[in-house]
Amino acid sequence: MIEARSLTKKYGQLTAVDALTFSVEPGVVTGFLGPNGAGKSTTMRMILGLDRPTSGWVTIGGRRYAELDNPLPTIGALLDAKWVHPNRSARNHLAAMAALAELPERRVDEVLEMVGLSAVANKRAGAFSLGMSQRLGIAGALLGDPDVLMFDEPVNGLDPEGIVWIRTLMQGLARDGRTVLVSSHLLSEMALTATHLIVIGRGALISDCSTQAFLDQAVTAGVVLRTPDSSLVLPQLRSAGLEVHDDGPDTYLITGAAITTDQVGYLAAGVGAIIHELSLRRASLEEAFMELTADAVQYSASGVPDGATSDHEFALAAAGK
Amino acid sequence: MSTDTRTEPAVHASEDPQPAAAAVPPSSPPRRPGALSVFRSEWIKLRSTRSPWWCMLVALVVPMTFGALITADSGEEIAIFFSLAGMQFAAAVVLVLAALAVTGEYRYGTIRTTLQAQPSRARVLWTKAAVIAGVAFLIGELAAFATYGVSKFFDTAGRLALRTADDWRMVAGYGVVYALLAVIAVAVGSLVRHPAGAVPLLLIWALAVENLVLLIPSVGADIYRLLPFVNGTLFAGDPMITGVTDPLSTLGSLGLLAGVAFGLLGVATAVLKRRDA
Numbered sequence: 001m002i003e004a005r006s007l008t009k010k011y012g013q014l015t016a017v018d019a020l021t022f023s024v025e026p027g028v029v030t031g032f033l034g035p036n037g038a039g040k041s042t043t044m045r046m047i048l049g050l051d052r053p054t055s056g057w058v059t060i061g062g063r064r065y066a067e068l069d070n071p072l073p074t075i076g077a078l079l080d081a082k083w084v085h086p087n088r089s090a091r092n093h094l095a096a097m098a099a100l101a102e103l104p105e106r107r108v109d110e111v112l113e114m115v116g117l118s119a120v121a122n123k124r125a126g127a128f129s130l131g132m133s134q135r136l137g138i139a140g141a142l143l144g145d146p147d148v149l150m151f152d153e154p155v156n157g158l159d160p161e162g163i164v165w166i167r168t169l170m171q172g173l174a175r176d177g178r179t180v181l182v183s184s185h186l187l188s189e190m191a192l193t194a195t196h197l198i199v200i201g202r203g204a205l206i207s208d209c210s211t212q213a214f215l216d217q218a219v220t221a222g223v224v225l226r227t228p229d230s231s232l233v234l235p236q237l238r239s240a241g242l243e244v245h246d247d248g249p250d251t252y253l254i255t256g257a258a259i260t261t262d263q264v265g266y267l268a269a270g271v272g273a274i275i276h277e278l279s280l281r282r283a284s285l286e287e288a289f290m291e292l293t294a295d296a297v298q299y300s301a302s303g304v305p306d307g308a309t310s311d312h313e314f315a316l317a318a319a320g321k
Numbered sequence: 322m323s324t325d326t327r328t329e330p331a332v333h334a335s336e337d338p339q340p341a342a343a344a345v346p347p348s349s350p351p352r353r354p355g356a357l358s359v360f361r362s363e364w365i366k367l368r369s370t371r372s373p374w375w376c377m378l379v380a381l382v383v384p385m386t387f388g389a390l391i392t393a394d395s396g397e398e399i400a401i402f403f404s405l406a407g408m409q410f411a412a413a414v415v416l417v418l419a420a421l422a423v424t425g426e427y428r429y430g431t432i433r434t435t436l437q438a439q440p441s442r443a444r445v446l447w448t449k450a451a452v453i454a455g456v457a458f459l460i461g462e463l464a465a466f467a468t469y470g471v472s473k474f475f476d477t478a479g480r481l482a483l484r485t486a487d488d489w490r491m492v493a494g495y496g497v498v499y500a501l502l503a504v505i506a507v508a509v510g511s512l513v514r515h516p517a518g519a520v521p522l523l524l525i526w527a528l529a530v531e532n533l534v535l536l537i538p539s540v541g542a543d544i545y546r547l548l549p550f551v552n553g554t555l556f557a558g559d560p561m562i563t564g565v566t567d568p569l570s571t572l573g574s575l576g577l578l579a580g581v582a583f584g585l586l587g588v589a590t591a592v593l594k595r596r597d598a
Contacts, residue, residue: 085370
């Protein structure tokens with residue numbers, strides 16, 4: 001269980017993490033979702049005690065990181081698969097970690113076996129492919145057999161096989177009753193992996209709900225209505241508090257809170273309008289995500305969030321992140 | 322695109338032989354690992370990459386080679402201090418080795434893995450300094466005695482001998498000096514965090530800047546006497562050559578070097594505790 005209260009990190013004028021309050025519960029995979037530069041990594045670094053919060057606090061199982069007697073058996077994390085010395089073997093990399101946590105050496109071989117790296121355990125980590133590096137990072141996270149696990153963008157750059165493997169692994173860890181927090185900027189990936197979603201943008205909390213609720217709320221773009229009787233039906237829809245947008249010849253996109261095709265159908269029937277088409281339009285997951293985080297994206301070109309290289313990231317890079 | 326084509330390991334944590342139930346606290350609460358575990362970890366890290374071994378080899382071979390050449394080529398006079406001239410080079414190698422041991426952790430991000438496993442940052446830095454200082458001490462003693470031995474072999478006239486306490490200090494002193502140089506380099510490495518910053522800084526400081534101070538007309542010589550690397554040389558130096566004949570000033574040189582080393586390590590510890598990793 002991870003608990004953050006008013007967690008804030010500022011780099012000078014820039015607020016990377018803005019008063020985040022959330023809990024990560026055991027037993028399910030919790031997705032930590034936000035555009036690049038939203039503050040996900042900074043939050044994870046504060047959870048691990050690597051970065052000091054400007055204000056607020058975060059605890060793991062009720063204790064701050066610095067208060068943990070021996071962190072690795074409590075929380076394991078993969079923040080960056082490249083955090084290995086390229087000339088050190090996978091086994092020695094893990095052995096140095098195991099020695100720090102006073103874990104038996106056989107545990108190193110166990111986790112290497114678990115992630116499928118036994119055959120290359122004595123090869124230098126610098127020669128590993130991205131997929132193998134991710135597996136080594138995951139082995140490091142699993143080393144202490146911890147109750148809480150944290151993965152930062154674990155599927156980035158992986159092939160489909162690797163993605164499925166990591167997804168299965170995380171869901172298995174959650175089924176064991178562990179707390180699993182996994183960050184991503186891809187909603188489509190999180191929709192498949194996570195049961196619960198914590199969504200942030202520009203460092204601030206946007207949503208904290210079940211993945212299903214988030215998708216339901218996010219993916220309905222509106223109801224498409226094609227009718228020759230627009231003069232009859234449109235005033236009726238507007239007076240019911242719905243918004244009408246032109247969407248082609250005799251075609252309108254009706255939007256409103258919790259709008260359904262049933263609702264539009266009843267309203268049209270009430271004025272005796274002929275309907276040629278009545279359908280629900282679903283936004284793509286990515287569109288929905290952009291919609292929800294639109295205000296929270298630091299830099300956007302003509303309204304399209306550009307997560308890849310935001311000012312925010314540059315500022316973070318400048319701050320030495 | 323991916324090169325990772327091995328067969329699916331088909332292992333996930335539910336097959337973990339000892340799955341941890343989140344709700345159940347572990348039977349024996351984990352105790353905080355002590356300095357000894359940090360020591361073991363740092364030792365694994367130091368010995369598991371190649372560059373420390375290369376540094377050690379170079380730090381042994383170069384002084385021995387110079388010792389042989391200098392002694393064999395010298396005419397009437399040869400002093401221990403001159404036969405060990407190559408130790409100045411080995412000192413620079415020790416600075417590089419120690420600085421890289423710290424800055425390498427920042428360059429490759431492994432410092433975060435380390436601090437994640439051991440939240441006591443002071444313990445991490447001081448243990449790292451101890452491990453590297455220990456290795457530096459061994460390099461100093463090995464290189465100094467090996468160089469002395471080789472020089473003596475080439476000294477057919479039998480001019481080199483360990484007779485007085487000063488003679489012994491001029492050979493055995495290098496280990497102590499190297500250990501303190503390593504502490505300085507660990508501290509500077511931890512403060513600067515970049516190999517490309519820390520290594521040149523240390524080398525230029527040790528090899529150039531301190532000698533430049535002598536060029537300051539009136540106070541230059543006085544300041545020179547207080548500089549750490551100069552004092553390292555003075556401690557392992559020959560009283561007949563350096564002019565430092567008082568045993569107390571010899572020990573004073575060591576004290577000054579140690580003071581600078583541990584002062585810097587203290588500053589580095591305070592900064593490490595405060596800074597984001």
